[in-house]
Amino acid sequence: MKKVAILGSTGSIGTQTLEVIRSNSAKLRVWSLVAYSNEQKLNSQANEFAPHFTALVSKDGENSLIEAVKGADVAVVATRGITALPAVVYCLKHGIDVALANKEVLVTAGSIVMPLVSRKARILPVDSEHCAISQCLAGKKPDEIAKIILTASGGACYDVTDLTTVTPEIALKHPNWNMGAKITVDSATMVNKAFEVIEASHLFSVPTDKIQVVVHRQSVVHSAVEFVDGSVLMQAAVPDMRLPIQIALLGGHFPSDFKRLNFDEKTSLTFENPDVLRFPCVTFGHDLSHRYPLSATVFNAANDVCVENFLAGKMQFTDFYPTLSKVVDEFEPQYKGTPLTVQNVLDCDKTVKQFTQKLFERCDV
Ligand code: MG
Numbered sequence: 001m002k003k004v005a006i007l008g009s010t011g012s013i014g015t016q017t018l019e020v021i022r023s024n025s026a027k028l029r030v031w032s033l034v035a036y037s038n039e040q041k042l043n044s045q046a047n048e049f050a051p052h053f054t055a056l057v058s059k060d061g062e063n064s065l066i067e068a069v070k071g072a073d074v075a076v077v078a079t080r081g082i083t084a085l086p087a088v089v090y091c092l093k094h095g096i097d098v099a100l101a102n103k104e105v106l107v108t109a110g111s112i113v114m115p116l117v118s119r120k121a122r123i124l125p126v127d128s129e130h131c132a133i134s135q136c137l138a139g140k141k142p143d144e145i146a147k148i149i150l151t152a153s154g155g156a157c158y159d160v161t162d163l164t165t166v167t168p169e170i171a172l173k174h175p176n177w178n179m180g181a182k183i184t185v186d187s188a189t190m191v192n193k194a195f196e197v198i199e200a201s202h203l204f205s206v207p208t209d210k211i212q213v214v215v216h217r218q219s220v221v222h223s224a225v226e227f228v229d230g231s232v233l234m235q236a237a238v239p240d241m242r243l244p245i246q247i248a249l250l251g252g253h254f255p256s257d258f259k260r261l262n263f264d265e266k267t268s269l270t271f272e273n274p275d276v277l278r279f280p281c282v283t284f285g286h287d288l289s290h291r292y293p294l295s296a297t298v299f300n301a302a303n304d305v306c307v308e309n310f311l312a313g314k315m316q317f318t319d320f321y322p323t324l325s326k327v328v329d330e331f332e333p334q335y336k337g338t339p340l341t342v343q344n345v346l347d348c349d350k351t352v353k354q355f356t357q358k359l360f361e362r363c364d365v
Pocket of ligand 1: 127128129196
């Protein structure tokens with residue numbers, strides 16, 4: 001019986017993780033549940049799954065994330081932002097697998113986290129693209145890989161003619177995936193894909209110039225790998241986050257009642273280059289890898305504040321790229337020589353969030 005700690009249990013990934021556990025109760029058991037602030041939902045989850053530990057980060061503090069993973073076999077990390085970074089480091093140092101649904105931890109601190117991975121404590125990707133890539137790479141050697149093809153749905157606004165008219169309501173209507181508000185906005189701006197380029201680069205030790213983003217509107221092919229002989233392996237499935245969660249927790253393909261792809265119906269799958277003129281944020285994934293070590297932390301922190309302000313109606317959709325570029329440039333002189341450490345990432349995150357929020361208060365965006 002695998003003991004599962006769930007960090008971020010009341011969010012979209014957290015609740016879907018509990019569905020997977022409910023369907024696989026002979027193999028998986030809830031060890032601990034941590035939510036940010038939704039006490040009512042946490043209590044009802046605790047009533048059903050009877051975990052040995054529960055906590056609310058807003059009440060009990062961020063250290064409760066580390067308390068929650070102690071004694072677990074695997075920690076599903078589905079918290080927002082970088083609050084779970086110390087808990088991820090703790091897991092990897094103490095032989096606890098990390099089923100990682102949060103991408104900010106790898107985006108900001110991939111070079112710290114990846115060297116801690118061992119046979120005893122692995123990172124199991126729960127992001128659908130990265131789960132797909134790991135399936136394509138199973139049993140392959142590094143020198144067989146030519147490039148990774150990271151598919152992108154394009155998000156909710158890909159067909160909007162005038163992007164200055166995009167409201168939070170429009171950006172939150174994702175065509176294929178049902179996810180939390182933050183990641184749905186990131187998907188609409190394609191910041192999410194920039195994050196995923198950096199995430200894939202760390203997870204699979206592939207430089208970002210060997211990662212190609214391809215827009216695939218149907219979200220059926222979750223990503224692909226091209227090998228040195230020209231052969232391409234793709235992973236496909238009906239979009240459903242429970243599949244990557246189940247693969248991560250059970251370690252392979254096991255029976256499920258998830259919806260199947262239907263090949264009896266005529267289906268078209270399309271692939272095209274992303275429109276980088278309309279969605280320039282997608283280019284950050286490749287550009288930041290050539291900047292200063294904390295540049296991805298700055299980018300992530302600034303984006304967090306931008307998303308909040310956009311959702312509050314205080315920023316235009318088309319202001320994401322110029323604002324993020326400005327903040328990343330602004331901090332270059334200050335952070336140029338600063339090494340990547342857990343503490344520096346946490347400090348930098350706070351500093352940049354305050355700075356970016358002030359831009360909005362001064363209406364400097
Ligand atoms: Mg994804």
